[in-house]
Amino acid sequence: MPLDDDAVAEIYREHGPMLRRVVWRATSDANRVEDIVQEVILRVWKQAPEAENLRAYLITTARHLIVDQYRAAGRRPQQAQLVEVAEQDSALDRALDQVLVEEALGRLQANHREIVRCLYYERLTVAETSVRVGVPEGTVKSRAYYAVRNLRVILDEMGVTR
Amino acid sequence: MNPGSDDLHVLLGAYVLGGLSDEDHRAYSEHLRTCAQCQTELGQVSGLPRLLDLAGPAGGPHLADGPAAVPLPLMTEPDDARVTSLLGEVARRRRRRRTWLSGLAAAAAAVFFAGGAWLGPKLTEGTTPTPPTTHVAAAAVPGSAVRVDIALVTRGWGTQLDIDCEDMPKTGALALWVIDGKGHATTAASWRATATGYSKVTGATALRPNEIQSLEVRTETGKVLASAKT
Numbered sequence A: 001m002p003l004d005d006d007a008v009a010e011i012y013r014e015h016g017p018m019l020r021r022v023v024w025r026a027t028s029d030a031n032r033v034e035d036i037v038q039e040v041i042l043r044v045w046k047q048a049p050e051a052e053n054l055r056a057y058l059i060t061t062a063r064h065l066i067v068d069q070y071r072a073a074g075r076r077p078q079q080a081q082l083v084e085v086a087e088q089d090s091a092l093d094r095a096l097d098q099v100l101v102e103e104a105l106g107r108l109q110a111n112h113r114e115i116v117r118c119l120y121y122e123r124l125t126v127a128e129t130s131v132r133v134g135v136p137e138g139t140v141k142s143r144a145y146y147a148v149r150n151l152r153v154i155l156d157e158m159g160v161t162r
Numbered sequence B: 001m002n003p004g005s006d007d008l009h010v011l012l013g014a015y016v017l018g019g020l021s022d023e024d025h026r027a028y029s030e031h032l033r034t035c036a037q038c039q040t041e042l043g044q045v046s047g048l049p050r051l052l053d054l055a056g057p058a059g060g061p062h063l064a065d066g067p068a069a070v071p072l073p074l075m076t077e078p079d080d081a082r083v084t085s086l087l088g089e090v091a092r093r094r095r096r097r098r099t100w101l102s103g104l105a106a107a108a109a110a111v112f113f114a115g116g117a118w119l120g121p122k123l124t125e126g127t128t129p130t131p132p133t134t135h136v137a138a139a140a141v142p143g144s145a146v147r148v149d150i151a152l153v154t155r156g157w158g159t160q161l162d163i164d165c166e167d168m169p170k171t172g173a174l175a176l177w178v179i180d181g182k183g184h185a186t187t188a189a190s191w192r193a194t195a196t197g198y199s200k201v202t203g204a205t206a207l208r209p210n211e212i213q214s215l216e217v218r219t220e221t222g223k224v225l226a227s228a229k230t
């Protein structure tokens, strides 16, 4: 049975913003973002999947829609940046993974995200991070631990299992 | 477990992300050789650096400085308007679906006790399947204009009956009867007529879908308004 209106609205309210960001950053075509997002929700409405991981299901559906549109577009040059970047489907997948990883970082608690930025992207040491953030080294270490664990959980929820 | 062991477990994070002092790195590498818990956890998160490398320069927009780092020109429209537009589309597709059903019911209306059955939407992706569902358009009996769509959903306890009806009587009570192979009829749902003549109710029966011979929507006086064989 298709879901009722309340269920559709709830899914849309809860997951719409995330989907919109992912689709927007994957296609950078503002005109089509809302269409794709609504189509994703409508498919879920129609199929009423009893998936225990709805977020991963939504993202997979969005991925299929984007890939389909990309193929249908025949790689016209004025199409989204993805199309320019992606010569092949694997490149497209990588581009989508990029968006999802960035989205996952965005979902991380702010003080954990800060630690990932310092340690990983800026290549600071634990001691340097401690000074930069203004917390003891022990706190940097434990935040790094929880940041890594939580990031894994968030990515799993998004269906990024690599 | 030695006293410093808890402190050592936690180094997993900075071991994966980088930034441990030589001393800590040595201590953790040593710890890792004998700690099964850390070995397991490391196995789960060792793929992260490769994923983090995928993110745009310096981790992408979420890691850029400033509070609202993600430029989203699309977030200006109030969300309620979007929800309304989405539900409008849902209603449009639902109507389209129902028009199809009632068209079929109308075609069958000439034949008393006729009905149409077909399978519900199929799943295409490899997700957990929805319970097997059969849609039945109950044909209106002569002299009745009602339109009834019943979805038979297979459940562990029997059959769930999702009833969608239109152009129904506007007063009195209505009921859905299920009739088994022996002609034995039981009520699976009863409801009060609405002013719009439209109602959507859910009933239940212990019969399995294949044990249901036919379905009838009746008034409280027992008059049959629509029926379908399954």
Ligand SMILES: [Zn+2]
Pocket (backbone or CB within 6 Å): B008, B009, B031, B035, B036, B037, B038, B039
């Ligand atoms: Zn350990």
